[in-house]
Amino acid sequence: MPLELCGLYPVAYMSAYMSERSITELHIYSEVLISAFALLPREEDEYSELRSELSQSQHEVNEDSRSMDQNSVSVPENQSTMVTADMDNCSDLNSELQRVLTGLENVVCGRKKSSCSLSVAEVDRHIEQLTTASEHCDLAIKTVEEIEGVLGRDLYPNLSEERSRWEKELAGLREENESLTAMLCSKEEELNRTKATMNAVREERDRLRRRVKP
Missing domain, CATH: 1.10.287 (Helix Hairpins)
Structure with missing residues (x-):
């Protein structure tokens, strides 16, 4: 964004910047999830479904970010609305992270129960x-x-x-x-x-959640 626009619309610029940073962190977190899941015994259909959900969520966040950037330049009078939308977007990111991790944990628990029937x-x-x-x-x-x-x-x-x-x-x-x-x-x-990997994923999720949180 040009410097003159940044000076005119600082709130809109910061809103767009925070959105871009949130998207980058979501990409990092998705890569961590995919790497952790690769260490587990794979259920192809469940793995594909989770990756599809991650890709879809990233696509939606990217679309929201592009739309927000356009609004920050062309409609400066809506700065307060954009800040509210950015906060909502961060909240949506937190919800998406929690939903994906929960799905991954369910897959791990299912694999654990099915792969070890005898103690x-x-x-x-x-x-x-x-x-x-x-x-x-x-x-x-x-x-x-x-x-x-x-x-x-x-x-x-x-x-x-x-x-x-x-x-x-x-x-x-x-x-x-x-x-x-x-x-x-x-x-x-x-x-x-697997438990150690999941603990590391949870710690990474919490760290990213704190950074994404508005």
Whole structure:
């Protein structure tokens, strides 16, 4: 804006300047949101929807800013109305930031619930049950072998084959549970990283909200 216009209409110039700064900060915040969301397991439809909402909100704010700049030059007598509109625009920016962050948090919570249906404690309990069953099986086999030794004949001719099958099945179950435990630990680490990212996003949101606030 020319300096002579700035001298004639200082309130309108400051209003347009604050609007441009608010738009720049909204762009920065949207990039932070997109970067944070890229760290999460992506639900493509939800991610696309959030990005679409961000793009739409930025477009609307840009349109409002251009309209405000035009009014600040061509209609100087409406300076008080422009200042009020700029304050409303800042309020709308705060509302938009809150709405987008809430949507992102809902997506994260949904992913958290769907990706971790079993807790580590439940997996440990299953492993403990399998271990107890294995001990009982070993004790039963040992008892049968002792009885067979006393009687001098095989009570269960197929016992060795059965034992081999049980041991193989038990080994498979243990391997599966170990894999599940590792997966759950990885999910917990991932969720902790997600929480840290969300805390950083909230801090950035609050900082930008304070700067955008009229």
